[in-house]
Amino acid sequence: MRRIVCAAGAAALAAALAVSAAAHDHEHATGVVKERMIAMENMGKRLKAINERIRGKRDLAAIKADADAVAELAAHVTHLFPSGSMQHPTQARSSIWQNWSDFERRAVALQAASRKLAETDPGDADAITAQARALSQVYDEMDRL
Ligand code: HEM
DSSP states (O other): OHHHHSHHHHHHHHTTOOHHHHHHHHTTOOHHHHHHHHHHHHHHHHHHHHHHHHHHTOOGGGHHHHHHHHHHHHHHGGGGOOTTOOOTTOOOOTHHHHTHHHHHHHHHHHHHHHHHHHTSOTTOHHHHHHHHHHHHHHHHHTTTO
């Protein structure tokens, strides 16, 4: 499903978040398309920072701020996809609006997982690692739904 819903996100994340390439696209984007590209890029940076802290086993207390930010962005993400907002250079597909309730469910699932991560005790390295993995998995599984 990520190919349908979050194709650009998957590609950017797979390339260790090719933020500079995405930023290049933003120069040509306007209005709500630009706004959502910036929001997605921000989510990408936050998710990357979370995963780096988990991998490096450092700064676990700083994960909360990133997880809160992802939850906040996820809470508003559907507003950034008004019907028919398919202007260049969007990669959003019309299937988003054909399967709108699915799209909303994805945003809710991501919000729940990031909220849960934000609420996990950073002193409990195992718990925070498990919850960070769960968040990444929710994001990855957007591909398969
Ligand atoms: C941690 C969560 C997420 C990350 C890391 C992420 C990352 C990204 C990135 C990096 C892009 C590329 C933006 C660009 O072209 O500059 C993108 C695009 C996109 N994402 Fe996400 N995303 C997340 C959550 C979501 C959610 C919850 C949804 C929908 C429910 C979603 C739907 C989309 C769509 C439709 C696009 C294409 C937008 C367009 O080209 O107009 N993403 N995402």
